Amino acid sequence: MQLSTITLTLFFLVVVWTTAGAQIILTSENSTPPAGYTDRLYFGFTDGITVPTGGAAQVWDYADVDFDFPRVTYVTDERDSPIFTQAYSSGTGYLKFQEFEADAVHYEGADEEGFYAVGRLIEETGYPLTTITGNPDDTFLFLADTFTYEGRINVLSFPMTYQDTYESDRIERTNLALTVAAFGLTNAPVESRRYYTESHSVIGYGQVIIPLEDHSPSPPIDVLLVQIDATAIDSFFIGGMVAPPNLTAPFGVSQGMVSTEQVFVFLTPGMEAPVVRINFGAGGAEDFIYRPRAADLVSSTRELSTARLRISPNPVPRGGSLKVQIDQEFAVGSMRLLNQQGQMISVPEVNTQGKQCTVEIPSQLPAGVYYLQAIDLNGRMIPAQRIVVQ
Incomplete structure (x- = not known):
């Protein structure tokens, strides 16, 4: 199972800083959420992307990253949400299980401790399993579902500044249905259960440069660089029983499998999501995601x-x-x-x-x-x- 999912997280921040590129502090004071807006994030090619160097007063220049494709997201004020009463905002995204993907809405909460992932809503999405089982009638189905996370992971703890660290964990459950004739399964209920831990360390501050939508370089943007070390332990259950190895193996998963991922995010004041997010797996950089709108919204950087x-x-x-x-x-x-x-x-x-x-x-x-x-x-x-x- 792939460890990463795109979660659009709202960071409503107030900043304390002195000069461009100086150390900054992110807090929750006087935060005001938007009523809603659309955002366009870009996926860039990961060729040549290496782990960013931490430290004080750094400059991270990604202006030459080639554009791959964009994705539009929609962020909504959810303080009156009937689905998740503790939610503050939500953002459109997706959920992945191996090569399968379902549209999802990710809900975030906010309090004096920070911003955190509350839960998610998944839309029903089905796929044929021909490439896995050879039978075109076999299917894999994400069930429509809402799930509140057990535990809490702060995507941002208040206050946050250079050299701060924190660790948190949660449990995620995803309800699926399988039809596999060879196993006598017809829409059999399957639960994927993930025990998820993240360690956050603010390893640098300085300025980042990203490509704009016209592919020209942005002005330098004041940021904190945060390293996230994530570990996930996955278990799978079918009909309430532990799924057997001969069923999980064709999907490339196993009981108690451990996945690790290292993520680097660049956070800036006044921006509701990372300016840049880079996901690293065992083979190197897997995703490079950036938001050109940061250069226009964050006037403090110019x-x-x-x-x-x-x-x-x-x-x-x-x-x-x-x-x-x-x-x-x-x-x-x-x-x-x-x-x-x-x-x-x-x-x-x-x-x-x-x-x-x-x-x-x-x-x-x-x-x-x-x-x-x-x-x-x-x-x-x-x-x-x-x-x-x-």
Whole structure:
């Protein structure tokens, strides 16, 4: 069984820091959850990815990581959830069992001790077992289910800063159904039970650089580097009895099997999920996941320009042109169009002449409210200006 699952975790943080790249402290004070938004995370190729070096005032540069594919997630305020009364938020993701995958919603809680995984909701999902048993009528089924974790793993303990450590554990259960003619099984109830332990150590602080959605490098983002050493012990039961080896072996699992994984996450203030998450298995890096929106949401990582944008016309029609007047000399490196959730959705074409430039609005852009942001060649950012696209 694969050890990793994607869990979209909400980190609503307040930060104490002095200068860019300085040591930071993450706390829960004055945290305010969003009502909901969409997020686009990217999976990058893991070629050449090695274990990040810990220590003080580091710079981790991943700007050259090649893009593989994106995944859109939806995060929701769950403080009134009828399913998990202790939930604070939820995020869409998935659950994996070997090569099988089911859509899932992962629920998180929040209290004075930290943010923690509460439980999950799994959607019913079935697969044929032809490649395993040779019989196209044999099936593997994730049963629709809600499960509250037994025990608690803090994805973030408060307060958190460089050289902090903590360890926690929980039990996860997944209900399945198997149809395997060779064993006389027809929708037989199967339970996968996982005893899960995580050790978290903040091993570094500094700045991370990631690819943006236009594949250009982001400005440096202030982060803590956290190393997570995870261990899972798996057991399998069928009809309430321990599953026999001749049934588990074809799935590549066994009773009491131990899986280990090492994960490195880069956490930044004001960001609800890791800027970068790297999963390492026995064969090296297995997943490299990054969020370009971090570069736009975390303004503390950028030196702000005192320049201001004057935009006309506003509203502007789709496919039209914006005239942007800059009130001082400013060498524009790029313009970005953001939606109301802070996601970068377009890198419009810009024609610059002195303090003025023209920005082309994509004709396929849906009507609505957007924000135009300018960044100079040194990574300094002009505060974004609101525009209306008609």
